[in-house]
Amino acid sequence: MSKKILMATMGLDIGGAETHIVELSKELKRKGYDIAVASNGGVFVPELEQAGIRHYQVPMNRRSVMPMLKSYFKLGRVIKTERPDVVHAHARIPGFICHLLKKRLKFPFVTTAHWVFATSGMQGILTRWGQKTVAVSEDIKIYLKDNYGVKDEDIFVTINGIATDKFSREISGDKIKAEFDIDPNLPVICNVSRLDADRALAAETLIDAAGDIREKIGDYTLLIVGDGTEGDRLRAKARAAQSLMGTGKIVMAGARTDINELIAACDIFAGVSRAALEAMACEKPVILAGNEGYEGIFTKDKLETAVNSNFCCRGGVDTTVDVITRDIAAIMAMSEQERAALGNDGRDIILEHYSVSRMAGDSEKAYLAALKGSKKILMSGYYGFNNAGDESILQTIHNGISALEEVGEITVLSKNPESTRSRYGYNAVNRMGLFSMHKAIRRCDVLISGGGSLLQDKTSTRSIIYYLYVIRYALRRGKKVMLYANGVGPVDKPKNRQRVQRVLEQVDVITLRDPVSTKELLSMGVPEEKLHTTVDPVFLMETAPYERAQEILENAGVSPDEPFITVSVRSWSGDFRAPLAAACDRIQTELGCKVVFLAMQHPSDLEVCRDVLKRMKNPGVLIEEFCTGAELMGIEGLARVTISMRLHSLIFSACAGTPVVGLVYDPKLQSYLDMLGMPSAGSVETLSCEAVMNAVSDAYNRREELAAKLAAALPELKKLAEKNQHYLKDLI
Numbered sequence: 001m002s003k004k005i006l007m008a009t010m011g012l013d014i015g016g017a018e019t020h021i022v023e024l025s026k027e028l029k030r031k032g033y034d035i036a037v038a039s040n041g042g043v044f045v046p047e048l049e050q051a052g053i054r055h056y057q058v059p060m061n062r063r064s065v066m067p068m069l070k071s072y073f074k075l076g077r078v079i080k081t082e083r084p085d086v087v088h089a090h091a092r093i094p095g096f097i098c099h100l101l102k103k104r105l106k107f108p109f110v111t112t113a114h115w116v117f118a119t120s121g122m123q124g125i126l127t128r129w130g131q132k133t134v135a136v137s138e139d140i141k142i143y144l145k146d147n148y149g150v151k152d153e154d155i156f157v158t159i160n161g162i163a164t165d166k167f168s169r170e171i172s173g174d175k176i177k178a179e180f181d182i183d184p185n186l187p188v189i190c191n192v193s194r195l196d197a198d199r200a201l202a203a204e205t206l207i208d209a210a211g212d213i214r215e216k217i218g219d220y221t222l223l224i225v226g227d228g229t230e231g232d233r234l235r236a237k238a239r240a241a242q243s244l245m246g247t248g249k250i251v252m253a254g255a256r257t258d259i260n261e262l263i264a265a266c267d268i269f270a271g272v273s274r275a276a277l278e279a280m281a282c283e284k285p286v287i288l289a290g291n292e293g294y295e296g297i298f299t300k301d302k303l304e305t306a307v308n309s310n311f312c313c314r315g316g317v318d319t320t321v322d323v324i325t326r327d328i329a330a331i332m333a334m335s336e337q338e339r340a341a342l343g344n345d346g347r348d349i350i351l352e353h354y355s356v357s358r359m360a361g362d363s364e365k366a367y368l369a370a371l372k373g374s375k376k377i378l379m380s381g382y383y384g385f386n387n388a389g390d391e392s393i394l395q396t397i398h399n400g401i402s403a404l405e406e407v408g409e410i411t412v413l414s415k416n417p418e419s420t421r422s423r424y425g426y427n428a429v430n431r432m433g434l435f436s437m438h439k440a441i442r443r444c445d446v447l448i449s450g451g452g453s454l455l456q457d458k459t460s461t462r463s464i465i466y467y468l469y470v471i472r473y474a475l476r477r478g479k480k481v482m483l484y485a486n487g488v489g490p491v492d493k494p495k496n497r498q499r500v501q502r503v504l505e506q507v508d509v510i511t512l513r514d515p516v517s518t519k520e521l522l523s524m525g526v527p528e529e530k531l532h533t534t535v536d537p538v539f540l541m542e543t544a545p546y547e548r549a550q551e552i553l554e555n556a557g558v559s560p561d562e563p564f565i566t567v568s569v570r571s572w573s574g575d576f577r578a579p580l581a582a583a584c585d586r587i588q589t590e591l592g593c594k595v596v597f598l599a600m601q602h603p604s605d606l607e608v609c610r611d612v613l614k615r616m617k618n619p620g621v622l623i624e625e626f627c628t629g630a631e632l633m634g635i636e637g638l639a640r641v642t643i644s645m646r647l648h649s650l651i652f653s654a655c656a657g658t659p660v661v662g663l664v665y666d667p668k669l670q671s672y673l674d675m676l677g678m679p680s681a682g683s684v685e686t687l688s689c690e691a692v693m694n695a696v697s698d699a700y701n702r703r704e705e706l707a708a709k710l711a712a713a714l715p716e717l718k719k720l721a722e723k724n725q726h727y728l729k730d731l732i
Contacts, residue, residue, distance in 0.1 A: 003033055003034070003085040003086065003367065003371075004033070004034040004035075004036070004082060004083070004084045004085050004086075005028060005033050005034070005035050005036075005084060005085065005086050005087075005088055005367065006035075006036050006037075006038060006078065006079065006082055006084035006086070006087045006088065007021055007024075007025055007035065007036070007037040007038070007039075007088050007089075007090065008037075008038045008039070008058070008060065008075060008087060008088070008089045008090070008094040008097070008098055009021050009037070009038075009039045009060070009089070009090040009091055009094055010039060010040060010060050010061040010090075010091045010093060010094060011039050011040040011041060011042045011060075011061045012037070012039050012040075012041060012042030012043065012044035012045055012048070012055075013042035013043055013044070013255060014042075014043065014194060014225075014226055014227065014255040014256065014257070014259075015194045016114070016160065016194075016273040016274035016275060017090060017091065017114040017115070018042065018044060019044075019160075019259075019274055020090075020112075020114065020136070020160055020161075020274060020359075021037070021090055022044045022047060022048060023161055023162075023163055023356050023359070024161070024356075024359055024360055024363060025037060025048060025051070025053050026047075026048070026051045026053070026356075027161070027356045027357065027359065027360040028360050028363070028364075029051055029052060029053055031360060031364075035053045035054075036053065036054040036055070036056065036078075036082050036084070037053060037054070037055050037056070038055075038056040038057075038058040038060070038075055038078050038094075039055070039056075039057075039058065039060065039061075040057065040058065040059050040060060040061040041055070041057050043255060043256075043257050044257065047257065054082075056074075056075075056078045058071050058074045058075050058078065059071055059074075060075070060091075060093050060094045060097060061093070062093075063093060063126070068093065068096075068097065071093075071097050072097050072100060072101065075094075075097055075098070075101060076101050076104070076105065079101060079105055079107060080105070084107065085108065085367075085371060086107070086108045086109070086110055086367045086370055086371065087101075087102075087107050087108070087109050087110070088110045088111070088112065088130075088363070088367075089109070089110070089111045089112075089130065090111070090112045090114060091114070092117055092126050092127050093126065095111045095127065095128050095129065095130070096126045096127070096128050098111075098128075098130070099128035099130075108131060108367070108370040108371050109130035109131050109370065110130045110131065110132050110133070110134065110363070110366045110367060110370050111128075111129050111130040111132075111133045111134070112133070112134040112135075112136065112158075112363075113129075113133055113134070113135045113136065113140050113143075113144055114136050115140070116140060116143045116314075127148070129144065129148060129150055130370065131154070131369075131370045131408075132154050132155075132156060132366040132367075132369045132370045133150055133154060133155050133156070133366070134155075134156045134157075134158050134362060134363055134366050135155050135156070135157050135158070136157075136158055136159065136160060136310050137157070137307070137308060137309055137310030137312070138157055138307070138308045139308050139309050139310070139314055139315075140310065141155050141157050151427060152421065152425060152427070153409075153425065153426070153427055154369075156362050156363075156365050156366045156369075157362070158358075158359050158362035158363065159310075159353065159354050159358060159359055159362070160273065160274040160277055160310065160311075160354065160359070161354055161355055161356035161357070161358060161359030161360070162274075162277050162278055162281045162350050162354050162355075162356065163356050164281050164350060164351060164355070164356075166260050167260050167263070167278045167279075167281035167282050167350075168281060168282060168283075168347075169282060169283045169343075169347075171260050171261060171263075171264040171282065172261070172264055173188075173261055173262070173263075173264035173265025173266070174265075175261060176223075176258075176261050176262055176264070176265040177265050180223075180249075180251045180253070182221050182223075182249070182251065182265065183219075183221065183247065183248070186219050186220050186221050186247070186248050187217065187220045187221070187267040187268070187332060188220065188221045188222075188223055188265055188266040188267050188268075189206065189213070189220060189221070189222050189223070189266060189267070189268045189269075189270060189328060190222075190223040190224075190225065190262065190263060190265070190266030190268070190269050190270070190271075190279075190284075191203045191206055191222075191223070191224050191225065191226075191269070191270050191271045191275075192225040192226055192259055192262065192263065192269075192271055192275035192278075192279075193225075193226050193271055193272070193275060193290075194226050194227075194228045195224075195226050195227050195228035195229070195230045195231045195234055196228040196229045196230060197229060197230055198291055199228065199290075199291060200226075200228065200230045200234060200291075201289075201290060201291040201319050202270055202271050202272065202289040202290050202291075202319055202324075203224050203226070203234060203271075204230070204234055204237065205289065205319050205320065205321055205324055206222055206224070206270060206324065207222070207224070207234060207237050207238050207241050207250065208237075208241075208321050209321040209324055209325045210222060210241040210244045210245060210250065211241070211244035212321055212322075212325040213324075213325050213328055213329070214244060214245060214246055214248070216325060216328070216329035216332075217328065217329055217332045218246070219245065219246035219247045219248040220245070220248045221245075221248045221249055221250075221251060222238075222245070222248070222249075222250045222251065223251045223253060223262065223265065223266060224238065224250070224251065224252050224253065225253045225254075225255075225256055225259065225262050226253075226254070226255060226256075227254050227255040231252075231254075234252070235252045238250040238252050259275070259278060260278070260282070263275075263278055263279050263282050263284060264282055266279075266284060267284070267285075267339075268284065268285050268286075268287065268328060268331050268332075269284045269285070269286050269287070270286075270287040270289050270324060270328070271286075271287075271288075271289065271290065272288055272289065272290035272292075272311055272312045272313055273290070273310060273311055273312050274311075276288060276298070276311050277311060277350060277354055279346075280298070280343075280346030280347060280349060280350050281346070281347060281350040281354075282343075282347075283340075283343030283344060283346060283347045284343055284346070285297065285298075285331050285334075285339050285342040285343060285346075286298040286342075286346060287324065287327050287328065287331070288302075288306065288311060288313050288316075289313070289319045289323075289324055290312055290313050290319060291319070292309075292312050292313055292314045292315075292316070293309075293312075293313030293314055293315055293316025293317060293318070293319070294313055294316045294317050294318060294319040294320070294323055294324075295313045295316050296323065296327050297327050297330065297331060297342070298342075298346065299342070299345070300345050300349070303349060307353070369408075371405075372404075372405055372406070372407060372408045373404075373405060373406035373407060373408055373732075375404075375406050375407050375408055375409075375445045375446065375732055376407075376408065376409045376410075376411070376443055376444045376445050376446075377401050377407055377409070377410045377411070377444060377445070377446050377447075377448060378410075378411050378412075378413065378440050378441060378443075378444035378446070378447050378448070378474075379394070379397065379398065379401075379410065379411070379412045379413065379448050380413045380431070380447060380448065380449045380450075380467065380470045380471075381393065381394065381413070381449065381450055381451065381452055381454065382452050382454065383412055383413065383414045383415065383420060383428075383431070384412075384414030384415035384416035384417065384419055384420050384428070384431070385415050385416075385601065386601060386602040386603075386626060387600060387601040388600045388601070388626075388627060388628060388629045388632055388648065389452070389538070389600050389601075389629065389646060389647065389648030389649070390452050390648075391628065391629060392538045392541055392628070392629030392630070392648060392652075393450070393451045393452055393485075393536070393537060393538055393648075394412065394420075394424075394426075395424065395541065395629070396537040396538055396540050396541050396721075397448065397450070397451065397484060397485075397537050397724075398410060398412070398424070398426060399540075400537065400540070400724070400725045400728075401448070401728070403725075404725075404728070404729055404732065406729070406732045407732070409427070410426065410427065411427045411428065411429060411440050411443075411444065412426050412427065412428040412429075413428075413429060413430075413431035413437060413440065413470070414428040414429070414430070414431055415430075415431055415432070417429055417430050437470070438473065441470070441473055441474050441477060441479065442477055444474070444479060445479065445480065445732075446479065446480045446481070446482065446728075446731065446732060447470070447471065447474040447479050447480070447481045447482070448482050448484045448728070449467060449470065449471055449481065449482070449483050449484065449486070450482075450483050450484035450485055450486045450511075451484050451485035451486055451487070451513060451536060451537055451724075452486070452487060453486070453487040453488070453489075453666075453668070454467045454486060455467060455468070455486065455488045455489070455491060455500055456487075456488070456489055456490055456491060457490070457491050457492060457493050457496045458490050458492075458666075461493065461496055464491070464496050464499060464500065465499075468499055468500065468503045471503055471504075471507065472503050475503075475506050475507070480508050480731055480732075481506075481507045481508055482507070482508060482509040482510070482511070482727065482728055482731055483504070483507055483509070483510040483511065483512075484511060484537070484724055484728065485511050485512070485513040485534055485535070485536055485537050485721075485724045486510070486511070486512055486513065486517060487512070487513050487514060487516075487517050487536075487647075487668050488500075488512060488517040488520045488521055489516065489517060489520040489667075490520070490666075490667075491520065491524070497524050500521075500524055500526075501524040501525045501526055504521065504524075504526045504530070505525075505526055505527055505530070507530065508530075508731055509530065509532070509727050509728070509730075509731050510526070510530050510531050510532065511532045511533075511534045511723070511724045511727055512531060512532070512533050512534065513534060513535055513536045513668075514533070514535070514668050514671040514672065515533055515671060516667045516668055516671050517533075517668070518531050518533045532723070532727060534720045534721065534723045534724050535675075535717050535720040535721050536647070536648075536651055536672075536721065537721050537724055538629065538648055538651050538652075538655075538721075539651060539655060539714070539717045539718050539720075539721040540718060540721045540722065541629060541630060541633065541655065542630060543630055543633040543634045543637055543655065543656055544628065544630035544631045544633065544634040545634065546634055546637065546638060548631060548634060549631060549634030549635045549637065549638055550638070552623060552625070552627060552631060552635060553596070553623075553635060553638070555625075556596070556621050556622070556623050556624070557621060558594060558596060558621055560638075562594055563591075563592060563593045563594070563640055564593050564594040564595065564596045564621075564638075564639055564640065565587055565591070565593045565594070565595055565596070565639055565640055565641045565642070565643065565696065565700075566596050566597075566598050566635060566636050566639040566641075566642045566643070566649075566653070567580075567584065567595055567596070567597050567598070567609075567612075567620075567642075567643045567644075568597075568598045568599075568600055568605075568642070568643070568644045568645060568646045568649035569597070569605065569608050569609060569612060569645045569646070569663070570600070570601070570604070570605055570608060570645055570646055570665075571604055571605075571607070571608050572645070572665045572684055573685070574665075574683075574684045574685040574686070574687070576645075576663065576684040576685075576687040577608070577611055577612050577615060578615055579687045579688050579689040579691075579692065580612055580643075580663070580687065580689075580692060581612045581613075581615035581616045582615075582689035583689045583692035583693045583696065584612070584616050584618075584620060585616050585617050585618050586689070586693050587693070587696055588618045588620075589618065590693075590697070591640075591696070591697065591700055593640055593641075593700075594620070594621060595616075595618075595620040595621070596620070596621045596622075596623065596635070596639070597609040597612070597613065597620060597621065597622045597623065598623055598627070598632055598635065598636075598649065599622070599623065599624075599626075600632070600646045600648060600649055602626050605646075606622070606624070609622050610622065623635070629648065629652060632649065632652050633652035633653075633655055633656050634656070636649070636652050636653040636656050636658050637653075637656030637657065637658055639653070639658050640658070640700055640703060641658065641659050641660070641661060641696055641699045641700050641703070642658055642659070642660040642661070643660075643661050643663065643681070643692070643696060644660050644661070644662055644663065644669075645662075645663040645665060645669075645684065647666075647668060647669055647672060650662060650669065650672055650673070650676075650678075651672070654676050654678070654710050654713075654714065655714065657707050657710055657711065658707070658710075659678060659699045659700075659702070659703055659706035659707060659710070660673075660676070660678045660699075661678070661679055661680065661681055661692070661695045661696050661699050662678065662679070662680040662681065663680075663681055663682075663684050663687065663692075664680055664682065664683050664684065665683070665684045665685075675713065675717065676709070676710060676713050676717075677706070677709040677710075677713060678699075678706065678709075678710075679695045679698060679699055680695065681694075681695040681696070
């Protein structure tokens with residue numbers, strides 16, 4: 001069954017937001033949605049009804065108490081009758097009424113921010129946003145975050161989609177010129193806007209500039225389209241200015257729905273927002289001018305600035321008679337070819353960036369997010385430490401959780417919440433801030449601990465104490481807890497083993513990424529029925545495009561056609577650095593392959609890599625920049641062989657189909673080498689140059705055979721990785 005959407009807005013008379021709602025509703029209808037609209041009515045109602053969209057008359061256009069109270073009850077009856085899957089409110093009053101109704105009727109609620117509202121006094125009180133909000137520009141998104149604290153993940157940025165079949169150069173303006181007796185030999189300058197105090201500045205400036213413009217370009221026609229609270233005043237101004245027009249005239253066309261034909265009748269458009277985009281779709285030269293600023297003649301180099309303010313000029317210079325006269329004269333002084341080029345550029349931008357289909361798709365994303373369940377998930381792990389392996393775990397688990405319909409919100413405990421937010425767009429809080437961590441745990445429904453080797457005391461006991469504390473606090477608060485694809489151990493200290501056993505026996509579900517970890521927990525006395533052996537979730541990660549991998553390599557001085565072997569090492573006991581350096585020298589001389597070092601964790605792995613490079617006689621290459629897991633996978637996919645001491649480097653290489661030689665520092669690494677059928681150069685504690693060279697030479701010579709082994713093993717490993725997700729879904 002198709003989803004049913006109820007649009008709630010103030011009215012459906014002429015205006016950019018109103019046109020947005022009409023085009024959005026029609027496009028969603030075309031895509032199979034069942035659409036109804038509630039508003040105070042207006043000239044667009046027949047167009048909606050002709051498209052098969054139901055309309056309900058609800059007076060949500062007035063801020064006084066009685067109309068709002070009446071609207072509350074009328075809209076409530078509409079919602080009970082329609083039983084929509086999502087209510088989508090546009091504008092302040094409908095948003096406020098829907099906000100009140102949601103508390104009683106419990107419907108998924110989405111809002112769209114078409115403009116920036118005042119935030120003080122009664123206006124601030126009346127402004128309410130939905131579970132998810134669609135912002136029609138990037139600067140409105142920033143406004144929502146700064147002024148209302150709307151979370152980044154709850155905002156979906158869209159565009160004012162333009163129906164490019166309705167607005168095109170093929171549309172004729174002849175009927176308009178005949179209707180208003182416009183001289184076809186004179187140029188026509190057009191403005192389309194609502195003639196309210198906060199919208200009509202461009203129209204008024206054009207009227208005020210009538211005499212100055214005529215002095216510059218000769219006789220012409222000014223076509224003003226729209227109506228509003230300033231309409232009568234501006235019509236009086238236009239009558240007074242008529243004497244300045246020579247054989248031309250000022251036409252006040254009033255509120256109209258045939259905007260495409262009106263724009264088709266003009267030679268230059270001056271205005272903002274949707275109307276400016278519609279003029280661009282019709283291949284008209286456009287001057288961006290409005291109440292919030294002035295950008296002047298639109299050219300491709302102004303695209304980014306224009307997009308960020310939704311073509312409304314927020315932050316620009318003032319709209320004045322002088323600047324608008326100057327730019328109209330400049331366009332009229334252009335050759336026909338130059339004006340046509342401006343128009344062609346505008347049309348191309350609309351086709352590429354402003355389709356109605358994309359606009360509808362953005363709202364669909366908000367609907368799906370609002371329709372998701374209300375479960376709140378908190379992720380705890382080794383996140384925010386610039387470790388590419390653990391960051392890849394974070395991304396793959398987060399992606400999997402996001403796909404679950406039951407989940408409505410995901411929060412990450414991170415060492416560097418700002419980095420996690422900016423890099424991935426995830427909601428994150430400080431993992432070491434007791435207040436923020438406790439609050440996040442109290443708010444969540446399910447705590448996910450993992451993946452990675454979180455519970456081990458090889459490096460220190462602090463890691464175990466921290467992660468067990470987080471789990472224990474969640475359990476005491478009655479939260480469900482899952483260990484997600486953990487690698488456990490080694491846990492050698494008896495007291496730590498007792499700590500792990502006491503906490504984990506209370507956990508709801510435990511998935512482990514290797515049999516060694518399962519055996520470790522069984523030996524501590526954790527109940528077997530809680531344990532499920534899977535694999536690391538990173539087996540589900542997609543590689544970055546190889547073009548990006550080549551770019552990183554070229555920046556480091558490695559030619560795309562040059563054969564190379566990648567090396568990933570970490571700090572560990574044992575003198576493995578000298579024999580590895582000697583082996584790398586031999587690899588370059590005997591196999592003819594450049595050696596490229598990849599640092600999985602910054603800065604610690606960089607220091608180890610530099611130390612090995614110093615010991616080498618032949619120069620190697622170190623990728624200094626921090627690379628994402630997907631980028632490292634792409635680089636390893638271009639290598640002949642990977643030498644890996646890091647588990648996730650091994651997994652990246654395997655997923656990319658590149659044979660890998662392991663340097664074993666932990667049983668988990670040997671476990672994965674065995675699963676994949678890949679060779680080992682032995683333990684780092686007793687590593688020899690000869691062992692590394694023999695293993696790498698053998699892998700290099702059997703590349704095709706080993707790649708075939710990887711291809712055969714990966715499908716089953718991906719299925720095991722997906723099982724982590726199935727256990728989580730069952731738990732939720």
